[in-house]
Amino acid sequence: MKFPFAFTATLGLLFTGCAALAADQPRPNLPTVKTPSFRADTLSIVKFGALPDGLTKSTAIQQAIDASSKAGGGVVLVPRGHWLTGPIEMRSNVNLHLAKGAFVQFSAQHDDYHLIRTSWEGVEAVRNQAQIYGKDLENIAVTGLGTFDGAGNTWRSVKKSKLTETQWKRLVEGGGVTNDKKDTWYPSAASLKGSTIPEAFYWKEGKTVKDYEEIRDFLRPDMLVLDHCKRLMLEGVTFQNSPAWSLHPLLSEDITVRNVTVLNPEYGQNTDAIDLESCKNGIVEGCTFDVGDDGICIKSGRDEQGRKRGVPTENFIIRDTKVYHAHGGFVIGSEMSGGARNIYAYNLTFMGTDIGLRFKAARGRGGVVENIFINNVDMKDIVGQAIIFDLYYMAKDPVPLAGESTAPPVIKAEPLGEGTPQFRHIDIRDITCNGAETAIMLRGLPEMPLRDIVIENAVMQAKKGLVCIEAENIRLKNVTMLTKETLPVMEIQNSKDITLDGIKYTPGAALLMRVTGDRAKNVKLANTDTKAAKKDLEFGDKVSKKTVTISKL
Incomplete structure (x- = not known):
């Protein structure tokens, strides 16, 4: 399969360090990520009266940042110790540096925070200002070997x-x-009240920020938001116990996130590790994430607002990163209405995540996700799907609770429109998964199938193998699916131009492949031992046996 790469001629220098990509995968020709640089001048927060006892709250960090900025920038040093602070606003040309052993505790007093008009979950919103916040800044960094704690347990339900x-x-x-x-x-009661109001955090015309005060406790702050910023770096620091999203670069460019750790409780709702939203040009590498929601997440706005903004997340390298508990290890969506493209992810390890590689959208989102290349991903103990593409995402936990239905919904076609999402030109190679509910699930829409997806060189152990619904031009090559013997290894529904080449599976499987749906066409099975299953093929009503062609070994 050949993908269009017209962008490669115009985006500048080759981004180095991508040898892990398969030999026949396209090499990224991305812009060089511009990194910040700072004056050597260093100001210690101790100079501004900070006490390292963990009990004395001060504004020393903010005072030091402001003073450094006025002097032309430099390094603000947080020495070893336990420091209690309110929220922090970054300034251009300042590197906030946490020394080894520095522990910065954000205040649990909600009165220390204030509401602002911002964007959250892809829409205009009112939220408490982030604990580390910056807008319209250039040349900024948060670095070091210390830890920030967001007192998230005082905010989260x-x-x-x-x-x-x-x-x-x-x-x-x-x-x-x-x-x-x-x-x-x-x-708190205010937090509970906010939960009962539909779309409580949405910005509504005719209201003022002050109108949201009575539910302020419900409008949790993110830990870090850098909005419309250029040349930013996060390096070495641990961010933990965030009230909501942890790291949220928004409409920013030239982003470096290196050797960062994010830790949130597994039950912490909306505690994504990193959300790159409508951002351009960056690298995320060497990180460790263990959180209560998605791990590495690509976003670009929701529905009409996201389409109107029209800013994709593009030109990113994501590599050498581990994700433990998370709803998804590497995720695109579901707020992807501005699109996502030119993203290369490799050398990733997921251990105990609900889902491994997770692509999600829904009707109404719109947006195009394309030119995504993923290579060398190892997974263990995945609770749900190792790989899932879902254009019918229903905004619920990816793993059903006890008693919840696991049956796929019946999907009826709807007219195409600007709100129809599209996922296409996605290449996934060299995958291992030791334990999952489903190895691969592909679910498009009747009016907009998933298109042009390659999954090659994979060994996956799961209860179910492949579930493919409403998809076109899908190719699996050299994929091993070790599944329960009593279940079909592969289920194809209303999909066409499907090539299954070199499939291996558990010997003695009850059924190799079931094909259903009156729109199923042109399913090719090649270089696969069909005799190792008790039954090779099963067809649904109105499906001709000519739908499937088998090439002998």
Whole structure:
């Protein structure tokens, strides 16, 4: 399969260090990422009265940043110690540097924060300003070997189903309130009230920011937001216990995120590790993420607002990174209405994530996701799907709770429009997965199938193998799916131009492949031992046996 790469002639210098890509995968011809540089002048926060006792709250970090900026920039040093602070605003030309052993605790007093008009989950919103915030800045960094703690437990609600009975009892007895069903805990009555208001955080014309004050506790701050910034770097630091999203570069460019650790509780809702939203030119490498929502996440706005903004996330290298607990290891969507393109991800390890590679969108989003190349991904103990493409994402936890239906929904065609999402030209190579519910799930829409997806050289152990619904021009080559013997290895529904080449599977499988749906066409099975299964093919009603052609070994 050949992909269009007209962009390669115009985007400048070759981005080096991509030897891990397969020999026949296109090499990235991306712009060089511009990195910040700083004056050597260093100001210690101790000079501004900070005390390292963890109890004395001060504005010393902010004072030092402001003073450094006025002097032309430089390094603001946070020495070893336990420092209590309110929220911080970055300034251009300043590197906030945490020494080894520095522990910065953000205040748990919500009055220390203030509401602003911003963007969150891809729409205009009102939220508490991020704990580390910057807008319209250039040449900024947060570096070092210290730790930021966001006191997120004072902001986040918690579902009872996410905790053990002992943990739930301890949480409720510690304060806060529960909802009427007694199945969700909230840190305050204002937080609970906000949860009952549909689209509570959306910016609504005719209102002022002050109108949102009564539910301020519900409008949790992100830990770090850098909005419309250029040449930014995050390096070496640990960010933990975030109230909401952890690291959120927004409409920014020339981004370097290196050797960063993000730690949030597994039950922490909306605690994504990193959300690159409508950003351009960057690298994420050498990081470790263990969070309560998505790990590495690519976004570009939601629905009409995202399409109107029209700014894709593009030209990124993501490599040499580990993700533990997360809803998804590497994720694109679901707020991807501005599109995503030219993203190269390789040398990734996912351990215990709900889903490994996760591509999600929904009707109404619109947007085009294309030219995505993924290579060398190793996964273990994936709870749901190792690889999933889902254009019918229903905004729910990826792993059903006990009693919830796991049956796929019935999808009826709708007219094409600007809100129809598209995923195409995606190349995935050299994958291993030791344990998952489903190895590969592809689900497009009747009016807009998934298109032009390659998955090559994979060994995957899962209960189910391939589920392919509403897709076109899909190629699996040299893919091993070790599944339960009682289930079909591959299910193809209403899909066409499907090539399955060199498929290996558990000997004695009850059924190799089932093909259903009156729009199923041109399914090719090649270089595959069909005799190792008890039954090779099964067809649904209205599906001709000529739909499948088998090339002998």
